[in-house]
Structure formats: structure tokens, C-alpha cells
Amino acid sequence: xxxxxxxxxxxxxxxxxxxxxxxxxxxxxxxxxxxxxxxxxxxxxxxxxxxxxxxxxxxxxxxxxxxxxxxxxxxxxxxxxxxxxxxxxxxxxxxxxx
Numbered sequence: 001x002x003x004x005x006x007x008x009x010x011x012x013x014x015x016x017x018x019x020x021x022x023x024x025x026x027x028x029x030x031x032x033x034x035x036x037x038x039x040x041x042x043x044x045x046x047x048x049x050x051x052x053x054x055x056x057x058x059x060x061x062x063x064x065x066x067x068x069x070x071x072x073x074x075x076x077x078x079x080x081x082x083x084x085x086x087x088x089x090x091x092x093x094x095x096x097x098x
Contacts, residue, residue: 012065
């Protein structure tokens with residue numbers, strides 16, 4: 001089993017990714033699916049399929065994020081850490097809207 005930090009570390013090596021937060025998103029078919037929220041560098045094109053392939057090439061094939069959302073900024077603490085609790089709440093709200 002791979003944790004969110006390993007997926008985040010992998011995505012952070014991509015040249016277009018500035019910051020990322022990975023959470024489990026509730027799913028009707030499974031318990032949860034892995035969702036990555038990504039902030040891209042200026043001028044980069046949103047390419048979820050490309051980022052998923054990037055992770056698949058570097059980690060276990062089952063560990064890639066099934067969903068990728070692109071944001072302008074992630075919720076951060078004053079010390080610069082991603083606030084996963086807020087990302088998780090965002091993922092749950094998305095599920096309700098689907």
C-alpha cells in the first residue's frame with residue numbers, strides 16, 4: 001500500500017507541478033479513490049491523463065491518482081504544509097454534487 005506522501009513526492013518531481021495534495025475521496029463502488037489536487041506552474045496545460053501516466057511510470061501501477069483536480073492554490077498552514085482535512089472536505093463536497 002502506498003501513502004499519499006509518496007504520490008505527492010512523485011508528482012512534485014513533474015516539471016509542471018508546483019504543489020500537490022493527495023486525499024482519499026469516498027466512492028460508491030470502492031471505499032475510496034485516490035484524488036490529487038494539483039497546482040501547476042504558470043503557463044502549464046492541465047493534463048490529468050499525462051500526470052496519471054507519469055505516476056504509473058514511477059510507482060506501482062495501482063497507486064496512481066484516479067482523479068486529478070487543478071486548483072490555483074491549495075489550503076496551507078502558516079508553516080507551508082497542505083491542509084489535507086480541507087482537501088478531504090472538498091472531495092466530499094464534490095461527491096455530493098456528482
